[in-house]
Amino acid sequence: MRGLRAFADGYVSLLLPLYLLALGMRPFQVGMIATGTLFGSGVLSLLVGLYAYRFTSRMLLLMAALLMAGTGFGFAAVTHFWPLLVIAIVGTLNPSSGDVSVFLPLEHAVLSGAVEERQRTTLFARYSLIGALAGASGALFAGAPDVMVATSRFGMKTVLQSMFILYGLLGLVSALIYSTLPREIGIGDRKAPAAPLQKSKRIVYILAALFSLDAFGGGFVVQSMVALWLFEKFQLSTTVAGVIFFWSGVLTAFSYLAANRIADRFGLVNTMVFTHLPSSLFLILIPLMPTLSLTIIMLLARSALSQMDVPTRSSYVMAIVQPGERAAAASITSVPRSLASAASPLLAGYLLGVSTFGWPLAIAGVLKIIYDLLLLGMFRDIRPPEESDQKH
Template identity: 85%
Template sequence: MNSSVHSHLLWARGLRAFADGYVSLLLPLYLLALGMGPFQVGILATGTLFGSGVLTLLVGLYAHRLKYRVLLSMAGLLMAGTGFGFAAVTDFWPLLMIAIVGTLNPSSGDVSVFLPLEHAVLSGAVDEHRRTALFARYSLIGALAGALGALFAGAPDVMAATANLDTKTALQAMFVLYGVLGLVSALIYATLPMEVGANEQNVPPAPLHKSKRVVYTLAALFSLDAFGGGFVVQSMVALWLFEKFQLSISVAGAIFFWTGILSAFSYLAASRIANRFGLVNTMVFTHLPSSVFLILVPLMPTLSWAVLLLLARSALSQMDVPTRSSYVMAIVPPEERAAAASITAVPRSLASAASPLLAGYLLGASTFGWPLVIAGGLKIIYDLLLLGTFRNIRPPEESDRKR
């Protein structure tokens, strides 16, 4: 794959992450402005994750029959339709339908259909010894753009003050921008070569066969992690901060900007740590302390302490993202990578889909922060199970180092 294709994918990743960064914060505010409560916010977040999971699963099963360029371009158009739909519709049930079929992302990370498609293309860009670094760069760009998007979430306040707009109209303008960024992404994908992703390994994409057992085991473990993560998707953490500390969107945006920056640079550290200690060890031993921090956040007596722990968690919690992606791509045959990426990514939507609904219910009943405690506990269980199951299944580059 030439460098222009590589750069095109990274540009599209950055645009989408920027849009996700501000939409994940503005979504609960927009729904509250429409007269909905925390439980309805949770239902909408659940709908977005459930729909993304179903679509990603379909891609995993049938991506080998279509061209990656076509699938990515179609996904970009779907993103555009999602943004324009949320800007135009204000009733709960139509919004829920748009959330289910669209690409809206209540999380700070990428849980959409774009992820497995781009992973499958990128995995053929470099040899196995540089693959983790490439995924770290991909994640770094997404995290930096997402952090800028979180900071941009304060734009509706500026628009309301300078352009004499009401809050609802200013928020709808941000969803229109989300749709425009989807159109731009679709145009970027449309410039990719038609055969991109098909021949890097001289084999066509295929459904799971040789790696079925290991991929399904990983998918089950990722389901547990994703279910826990669904309690603390960015929209729900933002909602907790709004309800608990009465934060303005500008202050919340600044907080999530810095959590995004810390997550971004942790991706670079993840690559170096993985080169020395291995992918599975990096995934587990950076994730464990971040989960402990998450449990402690609601116990903090002041906003300052809570934010400090959220920042500490962000410096560690995302190191497993590039390492996890690299590990999945490493231990399956090249022709099964698209299917493996999709089927292990699906839990990040499907298994987490019920969690925001439960988190919304818990936040409606109490401002303590039970969703954060539950998420941290589930993630610790996931880490221990992952270590026990996969510590002896090494990717090729680690096996080479052992020899």
């Protein structure tokens, strides 16, 4: 399911700004809709975090998949700004190459209850690997509208609408697949019944605040905004942009496997920080590159490092909280990320509307470096059980 959803996100995140521009919207309005998608995902994830323990994971995943279907069909049918903004807020559309939707905390909680502690980071690395490879394929698929326009009598607007219809159909397929899960998936003798956040509250809130800072920076460089910058500065076609983000996704995918090996040797927090720092430096350098070739090199170098903290971060949060609080912890650390990142695309759209320099990328790099240093200083000595066992 992670792969299927990532494929849809991979092409939609690139086509979203093109579709909105084709509808006559300005970069600032594109940023507003990207902000709406992230804000809505955050609110929905918060509700899941507060009330997930009352429902089965299967039911919640089914409802999320149906919401995904409605989002795709809504974007295909509606062409005016304000209704699209409403659909963006209540729906599951993702302007990023990573997963920021309500599916994420639900699946994390299920996966954490399905394996032993020592297998958890490996499982999250594979989960992220599949998502990144599928997302890369989706980015490549974003070039399909150019081919369809060239080989048919349909205009670009109609073709782009068909891509959102496909997104909705993938949501229906997701619902069918989720319906085959056992009712009590993820609940076993090693996982306590889901509960609201209690014993782990303080540490989860601190992590949520730090992750919010990182996400606020990341919101400036969600894939839709980076694509918009490339379209505006270099006048790239969708096909070329799709190829760039395809290879970016491939590098990201295999970095997850490397992250698992590094974490086994150096620990989860060290892996999160010392792979993230150089990627943030690359972000600051990207706007300074004088040619498209150098810009692409910097983007790819950043992609090879920037997401190594994704499986390690997920594993770390699941490791240091009580088993019964994992669903709540996953949501509460995800929600502020979505809400914090929601404001950034709006600002990025404004900045891109007044300058093609790439200020959003530089700002994102600085904020992410601050996050890395704070995380290292505050959590270096708080180890998950498997690292404590190794230490002894």
